[in-house]
Amino acid sequence: MKVLPCGHLAPAAGARVCAHLTTDNGPACFRVFTGIRTRFDLLCQECAGSTAPELLDACVGCFDRAEELAHLGWRGSPEVLLRDRELDGTWATRRCPVRPLNDRCLAPAPGGWLALTVDGFVRIDDEDQWLLGPVVLPEERDVERNDGPERPRGPVLHVSRDGRFAAIVSDYGQYGTVVDLAEWITVLDLDRDWNDNEWTRFPFAFLDGDRFVAATDSNRLDVFDAATGRLLTERPTTREDNPEHYLDYYFGALLPSPSGRELLTDGWAWHPVGIPLVIDCAAWLAGDRHAPEHGRHLADRGNAWDTPIAWLDENTVALQGMGSDSPLLDGVELREAATGHLAGSFAGPSGRMWAHDGLLYVAAEPGFEVWDPAEGARIGLLEGFAPIAHRDGVFAELRNDQLRIWTTPR
Ligand SMILES: [Zn+2]
Numbered sequence: 423m424k425v426l427p428c429g430h431l432a433p434a435a436g437a438r439v440c441a442h443l444t445t446d447n448g449p450a451c452f453r454v455f456t457g458i459r460t461r462f463d464l465l466c467q468e469c470a471g472s473t474a475p476e477l478l479d480a481c482v483g484c485f486d487r488a489e490e491l492a493h494l495g496w497r498g499s500p501e502v503l504l505r506d507r508e509l510d511g512t513w514a515t516r517r518c519p520v521r522p523l524n525d526r527c528l529a530p531a532p533g534g535w536l537a538l539t540v541d542g543f544v545r546i547d548d549e550d551q552w553l554l555g556p557v558v559l560p561e562e563r564d565v566e567r568n569d570g571p572e573r574p575r576g577p578v579l580h581v582s583r584d585g586r587f588a589a590i591v592s593d594y595g596q597y598g599t600v601v602d603l604a605e606w607i608t609v610l611d612l613d614r615d616w617n618d619n620e621w622t623r624f625p626f627a628f629l630d631g632d633r634f635v636a637a638t639d640s641n642r643l644d645v646f647d648a649a650t651g652r653l654l655t656e657r658p659t660t661r662e663d664n665p666e667h668y669l670d671y672y673f674g675a676l677l678p679s680p681s682g683r684e685l686l687t688d689g690w691a692w693h694p695v696g697i698p699l700v701i702d703c704a705a706w707l708a709g710d711r712h713a714p715e716h717g718r719h720l721a722d723r724g725n726a727w728d729t730p731i732a733w734l735d736e737n738t739v740a741l742q743g744m745g746s747d748s749p750l751l752d753g754v755e756l757r758e759a760a761t762g763h764l765a766g767s768f769a770g771p772s773g774r775m776w777a778h779d780g781l782l783y784v785a786a787e788p789g790f791e792v793w794d795p796a797e798g799a800r801i802g803l804l805e806g807f808a809p810i811a812h813r814d815g816v817f818a819e820l821r822n823d824q825l826r827i828w829t830t831p832r
């Protein structure tokens with residue numbers, strides 16, 4: 423180990439800081455991209471405006487301390503690696519005059535897909551489509567709310583893995599309903615009350631074993647038996663009844679890990695700050711009754727949340743949007759689900775995202791993109807393809823009375 427230009431005998435950070443940032447109580451600074459991948463240096467206001475700032479290779483201590491003062495945002499651009507190659511995979515296209523209510527109203531079901539249309543549930547298989555029957559959508563209350571164009575309130579369809587149960591919940595809204603498609607009965611009506619719901623998708627996910635997890639308040643999740651609607655997770659969670667386990671948090675989109683043992687949620691807390699959490703669902707179901715009130719905090723994302731999220735594998739989550747300042751930069755952060763440790767990041771992805779077999783698939787502006795997190799690069803682009811549903815490497819686009827299916831090569 424040698425003395426670094428910052429003056430310390432310490433491990434190198436592999437990045438630089440301006441000369442004003444090697445002391446305690448330094449000035450606030452910018453993160454300035456170097457142009458190589460997502461690497462950046464830290465520069466104070468004055469140096470960021472200078473044409474030839476003095477930059478020093480920093481030790482880890484200097485860099486980390488300076489980064490805590492990186493409140494000024496980003497300068498420059500990260501490198502976006504586009505290494506598109508020919509994508510194999512197979513296509514199947516057929517006429518299919520089914521119109522989902524929106525892009526969240528098509529979901530995988532055994533043997534094909536299930537759509538929610540104005541007429542109700544429609545089953546779609548390789549050759550045909552047929553109406554199962556009408557469904558009464560939960561009617562949203564007309565409350566004071568702060569709708570943004572990027573958060574349109576609307577129904578979202580979820581289907582259980584075995585296809586027996588379907589749920590319609592209102593993203594950015596209050597209500598939902600769970601239906602037993604085999605018995606053709608409503609299992610349960612869902613209500614998460616109204617508490618700034620316009621900022622979060624309705625937290626809902628089917629679990630294995632005919633169970634589902636859903637929000638029953640802005641800061642509460644519960645598990646129910648899907649066949650009977652019976653509550654399986656009774657417990658006190660209000661501030662009055664249980665101050666020790668009171669959770670000051672607004673749950674958002676819920677995503678089970680590949681094994682179903684963990685739940686990732688993308689919500690927020692005052693002031694406001696986006697905080698992705700991982701909940702130990704296996705422990706919860708095994709008797710740790712307050713597991714949802716003690717989720718693992720993965721990151722502080724400034725005032726950003728409700729971005730596309732995915733489980734890359736059982737141990738790694740992919741969070742879209744890089745950094746901790748709003749607006750986040752287009753890209754993906756990979757975080758260890760157990761610790762929140764930032765395991766990697768790469769610039770580029772922006773759009774609805776799915777993970778399959780170690781790759782990330784993004785429905786983006788230029789088309790359907792395939793990103794390899796190991797390479798930090800886009801490795802394929804399917805122009806003109808905009809799928810809205812996925813299962814096990816099979817992606818479905820349904821628009822203009824046409825069903826297009828693309829199956830990944832592996
Ligand atoms: Zn400086």
Ligand SMILES: [Zn+2]
Binds near residue numbers: 484
């Ligand atoms: Zn140093």
